[in-house]
Amino acid sequence: MYKILEKEVLSENVVKLILDNPVIAKSRKAGQFVIVKIGEKGERIPLTIADADPKNGTITLIVQKVGVSSHKLCTMNPGDLVTDLVGPLGKATEIEKVGTVIAAGGGVGIAPLYPIAKAFKEAGNRLIVVLAARNKDLIILEKEMRVFADEIVVMTDDGSYGKKGLVTAGMEEVINREKVDLAVTIGPAIMMKFVALLTQKYNIHTIASLNTIMVDGTGMCGACRISVGGQTKFVCVDGPEFDAHKVDFDEMLKRLNAYKQDEEAAYKQYLESLN
Amino acid sequence: MPVDYNELKKDRDAEWREELRKKVSAKDRSSQERIKMPERPPQVRNKDFFEVPEGFSEEQAVVEASRCLDCPTPTCISGCPVNINIPGFIKEIERREFLQAAKVLKRTNALPAVCGRVCPQESQCESKCIYNRMKKRPVAIGALERFSADYERKTGNISIPELAKNNNIKVAIVGSGPAGLTVAGEMAKLGYDVTVFEALHEFGGVLVYGIPEFRLPKEIVRTEINSLERMGVKMVKNFIVGRTSTFEELKNQGYRAFFIASGAGLPTFMKIPGENLINIYSSNEYLTRVNLMKAFRFPEYDTPIVKGKNVAVIGGGNTAMDSVRTAKRLGAERAMIVYRRSESEMPARIEEIHHAKEEGIEFLNLNNPLEYIGDANGRVKQMKVQKMGLGEPDESGRRRPQPIPGSEYLIDVDTVVVGIGTSPNPLIPAALPQLEVTKWKTVVVNEKTMQTSIPEMFAGGDIVRGGATVILAMGDGKIAAENMHLFIQENK
Ligand SMILES: Cc1cc2nc3c(=O)[nH]c(=O)nc-3n(C[C@H](O)[C@H](O)[C@H](O)COP(=O)(O)OP(=O)(O)OC[C@H]3O[C@@H](n4cnc5c(N)ncnc54)[C@H](O)[C@@H]3O)c2cc1C
Ligand SMILES: Cc1cc2nc3c(=O)[nH]c(=O)nc-3n(C[C@H](O)[C@H](O)[C@H](O)COP(=O)(O)OP(=O)(O)OC[C@H]3O[C@@H](n4cnc5c(N)ncnc54)[C@H](O)[C@@H]3O)c2cc1C
Ligand code: SF4
Ligand code: SF4
Ligand code: FES
Numbered sequence: 001m002y003k004i005l006e007k008e009v010l011s012e013n014v015v016k017l018i019l020d021n022p023v024i025a026k027s028r029k030a031g032q033f034v035i036v037k038i039g040e041k042g043e044r045i046p047l048t049i050a051d052a053d054p055k056n057g058t059i060t061l062i063v064q065k066v067g068v069s070s071h072k073l074c075t076m077n078p079g080d081l082v083t084d085l086v087g088p089l090g091k092a093t094e095i096e097k098v099g100t101v102i103a104a105g106g107g108v109g110i111a112p113l114y115p116i117a118k119a120f121k122e123a124g125n126r127l128i129v130v131l132a133a134r135n136k137d138l139i140i141l142e143k144e145m146r147v148f149a150d151e152i153v154v155m156t157d158d159g160s161y162g163k164k165g166l167v168t169a170g171m172e173e174v175i176n177r178e179k180v181d182l183a184v185t186i187g188p189a190i191m192m193k194f195v196a197l198l199t200q201k202y203n204i205h206t207i208a209s210l211n212t213i214m215v216d217g218t219g220m221c222g223a224c225r226i227s228v229g230g231q232t233k234f235v236c237v238d239g240p241e242f243d244a245h246k247v248d249f250d251e252m253l254k255r256l257n258a259y260k261q262d263e264e265a266a267y268k269q270y271l272e273s274l275n
Numbered sequence: 276m277p278v279d280y281n282e283l284k285k286d287r288d289a290e291w292r293e294e295l296r297k298k299v300s301a302k303d304r305s306s307q308e309r310i311k312m313p314e315r316p317p318q319v320r321n322k323d324f325f326e327v328p329e330g331f332s333e334e335q336a337v338v339e340a341s342r343c344l345d346c347p348t349p350t351c352i353s354g355c356p357v358n359i360n361i362p363g364f365i366k367e368i369e370r371r372e373f374l375q376a377a378k379v380l381k382r383t384n385a386l387p388a389v390c391g392r393v394c395p396q397e398s399q400c401e402s403k404c405i406y407n408r409m410k411k412r413p414v415a416i417g418a419l420e421r422f423s424a425d426y427e428r429k430t431g432n433i434s435i436p437e438l439a440k441n442n443n444i445k446v447a448i449v450g451s452g453p454a455g456l457t458v459a460g461e462m463a464k465l466g467y468d469v470t471v472f473e474a475l476h477e478f479g480g481v482l483v484y485g486i487p488e489f490r491l492p493k494e495i496v497r498t499e500i501n502s503l504e505r506m507g508v509k510m511v512k513n514f515i516v517g518r519t520s521t522f523e524e525l526k527n528q529g530y531r532a533f534f535i536a537s538g539a540g541l542p543t544f545m546k547i548p549g550e551n552l553i554n555i556y557s558s559n560e561y562l563t564r565v566n567l568m569k570a571f572r573f574p575e576y577d578t579p580i581v582k583g584k585n586v587a588v589i590g591g592g593n594t595a596m597d598s599v600r601t602a603k604r605l606g607a608e609r610a611m612i613v614y615r616r617s618e619s620e621m622p623a624r625i626e627e628i629h630h631a632k633e634e635g636i637e638f639l640n641l642n643n644p645l646e647y648i649g650d651a652n653g654r655v656k657q658m659k660v661q662k663m664g665l666g667e668p669d670e671s672g673r674r675r676p677q678p679i680p681g682s683e684y685l686i687d688v689d690t691v692v693v694g695i696g697t698s699p700n701p702l703i704p705a706a707l708p709q710l711e712v713t714k715w716k717t718v719v720v721n722e723k724t725m726q727t728s729i730p731e732m733f734a735g736g737d738i739v740r741g742g743a744t745v746i747l748a749m750g751d752g753k754i755a756a757e758n759m760h761l762f763i764q765e766n767k
Contacts, residue, residue, distance in 0.1 A: 023519055037476055043568065043577035044476075068577050084476040086513040215568070215578075218474055218515065218702060220540040221560035225551055232544065232551060237701075251551055254653030258553045259579040266574035 001081040005058060010140040013065040014108060015074045016050070022057030024049070024087050030095065030119040031209065031241060033112075034059070034087030035217040036073065042083060043069045046214045046236070048112030049088060062111030062140070067263050068270045089217045090240045093207075095119045099181035100126040102174055102204075103149075104167050104195055106187025107133050110141050112209055113186045120184070121148045128153065128180075130170040132187070136161035167191055168198045175202050182207070185244060189256060193249035200245050208244035210235045213258060226252050278352045286363050287345065295366055296345050309412040310339040317633035321603050324488045324571065327630055328392075328418075333373070336422040340368035343414045346405055351416060354403030356750040357383050361400060365419055377427035378434060380420060385460045386453060386749065388428060388495045391421025393486060394746050395624045428498055435505050439466035444763060447472060447530040449516045449703065452480020453745045454736025455536035456503065457752030458759070463506040465760050470509040470530075472516050474702075477567060480538055481737075482745070484567040485559070487597050489604070490627070493566075517706025532731045532759050535718060536752070539737035540700040544693055545589070549647030552655040554581050558590070558598045558694035565601050583690025585609045587658060589644055591621035592742075595694035596628060599636050602692065610636050611686075615643040615663050620673040641665070643676065645683065647691065657685045699738050707732075717741055725755035726762070733759050 006018040024034065033048045051060035065074045076082070093116050101120045105113035110131055121127040127148070132155040133139050139154055139161060146152055154162025155170040163170065167187070174180065175198075183206040185195040192208045199206040212224040212235045219237035226233060229246035233239065286292070313329040314320075320327050331339065343365040351361045360379055367376035380387040394400070396417040404413035427433055444467050448455045451473040462469045477483050479496040504510060516522065522533065542557030544550050556564075561580070564570040568578035586602035588595050591614035603610040612631070614621065617640050621628060632638070641663040648657040662682035665674040699716045711719040711728035718727055718734040725733045735751025737743055 023514075027519060027521070041569070041576040068574075084513050086474065086476070086515065086519070088518060089515075215560055215563055216475065218540070218700075220542070220700070221563055222542045222544065222557040223560050227551060232546070251653070255551070255553055257652070258581070262573065262579045266577070266579070269574060 001083060002085040004076055004078050004080050004082065007076075007078055010062065011137045013074070014111075014138070014140050015063055017061045017063065017073070017076070018058050019061065019082065019085065020057060021059050021085060022054075024085070025052045025057050025059050026054045028052050028059065028088035029092030030115040031093030031112075032088035032090050033217070033240065034061070034085055035089060035214070036061070036082055037084035038069065038072045038076070039083055042072070044084070044215055044217070045069045045073075046089070046211070046217055048115075048209075050111050050114050062108070062114075064108035064111075067267045071267070071270065086217070089236055091238070093119060093241060095123045097124045100128065100179060102128050102130060102171055102180050102183045104130040104171055104183060104185045104187070105132070106167050106191040107138060108140075109185075109187030109191070109209075109211075110139075113184070114141050114145060116184055116186075116209070117145060118148055121150075126150050128174055130155065130167055130174070131162075132156070132167035132170065132191070134158065166194070168194050171195065171198060175199075175204070180204050183244075185209075186211075189249055189253045192244060192247075193253070196244035196247065196249065206244035207241050208247060209240045210242060210247065210252065211240070212252060213256060226255065278358055280348060283349065283352070283360060283363070286360060287347070291370060292345065292366055295370055299341060301344055304342055304344055305406070305409065305411065307338065307342050309342065309415055310335045310418075312415070312418050314630075317630075317635070320489065321600070321634035324604060326492055327489050330425055331418055331422045333371075336368050336373075336419060337371060339415050340365045340419060342406075343369070344405060351400045351404045351414070354400040356399065356746045357753060359383050359400070359420075361416055364423060365414065365416070368419055368423060373423055373426040374430065374432075374434075376423035380423055381434070381436070384746075384749065385457055386499055386745070387420050388424035389453070389482060389491060389499070390746050390749075391417050391419075391424060392491050393624075395744065397625050399746070428495070433498065433502055435502050436460075436464050438464055438506060441468065441507075442466040443468055445470065445528070445530045446532045446534070446759065446763075447516070447525055448534045448536065450474075450480060450536035450538055450736075450738075451478040451500075451510070452536055452538050452736060452748060453482065454538075454748035454752045455480070455534065456499065457749040458534040458536065458733075458735070458756045459503055459508045460506065461753060461756030462759065463503065463508050465756070468509075469507070470511055471503075472514045473510070473512045474515045475567065476512050478510055478512065480536075484563045485594070485597070487562065487566055487601055489600070490597065515702065517702055522707060532733065532763055534752070534755055534759065535703055535727070535732060535734040535738055536736045536748070537700045537703050537738045539697045539742045541698045542693070543696050543698060545644065545695065547644060547646055549649060549655065550693070552647050552649040553653050554583065554655050554689060555647060555691045555693065558588070558594045558692050559697065561598050561692045562594070562601065565605070571605060580605065581690050582606050583688070585611075585686075585688045586690040586692065587611045587613050587639075587644075587686065587688045588692045588694055589613050590694035590696070591616065591623060591640075592694065592696065593623045593627060594696070595692075596623040596631050598692040598694045600627075600631055600634060602690065603634055603636060607690075611639050612636060613639045613642050613644060613660060615641065615676045616673060617641055617665060639686075641676065643678065648685075655688060655691055658688050658691060659683055659685055697737075697742050699741065703738070715741060723754070724758035725751055726758060730762070
């Protein structure tokens with residue numbers, strides 16, 4: 001069992017949790033994730049390690065409510081225990097000094113983007129962060145990223161904050177203005193698909209961190225598999241980061257919907273059971 | 276392992292054994308028919324996940340035990356990879372000392388309730404029983420083994436072996452499958468401070484995530500884990516050695532030797548078109564969702580699974596058989612095995628093939644998938660298969676399947692499970708570049724000691740053999756424990 005030490009509500013559907021886990025706090029690197037399971041009957045869900053404090057032995061998770069399991073986690077409080085927590089999983093991001101880096105995050109993709117963006121800045125790059133979401137309330141971690149980013153561009157679908165428009169519009173402005181050496185993108189699969197199309201046009205190497213469905217997270221099941229450059233890869237062990245220009249996002253979009261109907265029904269039933 | 280017949284003779288010469296032998300003539304013993312294991316009716320059991328065979332009653336066990344001739348040279352033992360004293364425990368059953376029978380078993384096999392259920396007896400112990408030479412059905416060794424272990428468990432007073440005085444030397448076991456559990460038990464007996472690290476959130480390896488409840492109730496595995504804990508073994512879950520902590524860090528914490536039993540957990544796909552369509556599972560994923568995550572009880576349990584109507588399972592081993600019978604239990608109208616060879620080449624236990632047939636599984640043998648076809652949402656809707664003929668024997672001695680040109684046809688499917696085998700788990704070799712591995716990525720060991728190319732590391736089970744069996748994994752564990760002990764004593 002793993003104790004929740006702190007909780008902060010970042011937006012209506014997003015919370016930040018600090019958990020006690022000295023071993024993972026010490027061994028994790030930017031880009032890696034954990035698998036969490038809540039309760040005897042819970043599901044194993046992957047979550048990026050947004051931050052870690054090896055001194056105090058804690059890790060930070062940022063969770064968005066999308067279904068039963070994430071909802072359960074979001075409603076937990078300091079002092080509560082998470083049944084299972086394993087990691088760090090996946091490959092760490094290869095952080096290099098390349099020049100100018102655009103880090104583009106959408107929705108809850110902003111959470112996993114945070115440690116990677118920070119690491120790129122620490123490696124000596126010029127860092128421009130583009131944050132995008134449906135509306136103002138869903139823009140998270142802006143304050144935290146301002147601390148190290150050279151520039152932050154905020155985009156909202158409805159124009160309620162920052163500029164009105166999609167993440168790609170914000171990126172294109174930067175690309176037209178200055179030389180960009182690398183793009184890193186994390187967000188919904190559909191967003192990453194369009195980011196990849198954009199940067200391909202400008203020939204900018206792009207890394208996407210993929211959030212496929214997972215079970216074990218250790219390479220044992222193949223639930224997370226996707227095609228990259230025509231080859232099947234397991235996101236949990238070969239990734240989660242891949243060359244965005246080679247990822248078959250259409251296949252990934254379909255695979256993410258594998259249990260959509262069942263899970264939506266289960267979520268509805270769960271929400272009703274709470275009332 | 277060579278059988279020590281002198282040692283066995285001592286047991287056999289016991290007075291009670293002699294008396295028992297004299298009580299019934301060999302002729303009467305051998306004219307008794309083999310007792311059939313009672314089983315739940317196929318049309319009932321194929322709708323639930325409860326165990327299929329019901330186990331012998333005491334009377335049935337005693338009668339079956341009386342068939343055993345207590346041979347002076349019990350050939351059956353040479354068929355058992357851990358050399359269980361087979362007549363030794365069977366005769367205890369015949370004289371109704373059931374707890375004693377369990378003790379005899381546990382001298383050499385820490386998991387008799389598991390092995391009695393899942394060993395391929397027809398190619399191991401039972402294949403070497405003298406009855407085969409008399410053209411009669413062998414003694415039901417597996418069923419009797421299961422009976423003794425179950426009897427002990429049901430009485431609730433499970434014996435744990437005597438432990439040597441604690442020597443405070445720490446050893447680490449990586450993986451809690453049968454190989455790891457065996458070494459843990461053996462090292463605890465020798466007085467070591469043993470920790471078992473497991474990546475998943477439950478202990479037991481394939482015994483809990485792979486083999487279904489209807490063949491091996493999880494309660495049995497849990498009982499075994501409890502016994503180990505009672506012996507002082509520390510069980511740590513959610514811990515991936517090489518990731519959560521490195522080997523180096525564990526060494527710094529005082530672990531003096533390691534046993535790597537990380538199994539063959541990597542699924543194999545066929546790399547044919549359409550294999551990444553939705554509703555195409557590896558058998559590992561399918562069985563893990565159902566067994567470990569209890570997806571068959573979704574939404575009570577949070578993990579979902581697709582309950583297909585037309586399910587094709589590719590392969591002919593235990594994994595494929597477990598998957599297809601699981602599909603039937605999840606409500607499939609058609610649950611099919613698609614296998615490129617013929618039934619006589621199937622590696623699955625004969626009993627499982629037989630059970631599958633009774634339960635209404637269709638066998639499309641000599642059929643090989645070529646391609647999967649999806650609908651607009653990316654879900655599989657059809658598969659293209661090709662018929663196969665059998666040619667000359669290949670390296671494995673089995674006749675090589677050959678495609679019959681022009682025989683391709685389509686089958687409607689909404690779920691496919693690829694169960695063609697697994698390969699070694701790459702996590703450990705990736706974390707230990709110095710560790711010598713073969714081109715199949717299995718870990719290289721000295722077969723006599725199970726020591727790897729890194730002196731303080733031993734290995735066994737599927738990570739060394741590729742996909743093998745429970746009892747072979749346990750046999751490796753026994754040898755490894757002995758030699759780990761020697762190694763530590765020599766390098767004090
Ligand atoms: C490597 C990795 C890192 C991740 N990091 C984070 C993180 O830091 N914070 C966070 O909030 N989430 C993260 N996710 C996504 C998170 O795992 C899912 O949101 C979660 O599994 C959903 O579980 P649920 O039971 O709440 O919802 P479900 O009932 O499983 O799903 C609800 C809906 O969400 C969709 N969905 C399911 N799984 C995913 C997924 N993996 N990504 C996007 N949509 C999905 C489904 O189509 C469904 O409609 C990460 C995923 C991966 C693979
Ligand atoms: C579906 C199926 C049915 C089978 N049926 C039979 C049968 O009827 N009879 C039979 O004899 N055999 C059967 N087998 C084969 C048998 O189960 C295996 O040969 C046996 O389990 C191998 O044991 P093991 O201890 O080597 O590894 P496993 O049982 O595979 O256990 C390995 C464990 O190590 C863990 N692990 C891996 N890496 C790490 C790490 N880095 N840190 C911590 N933990 C780690 C894994 O999570 C796993 O729990 C079957 C196999 C399958 C898949
Ligand atoms: S352990 Fe397996 S092979 Fe050995 S006697 Fe028991 S059933 Fe037979
Ligand atoms: S060979 Fe058969 S009859 Fe002889 S001791 Fe073994 S089980 Fe009994
Ligand atoms: S989640 Fe199972 S292989 Fe990646």
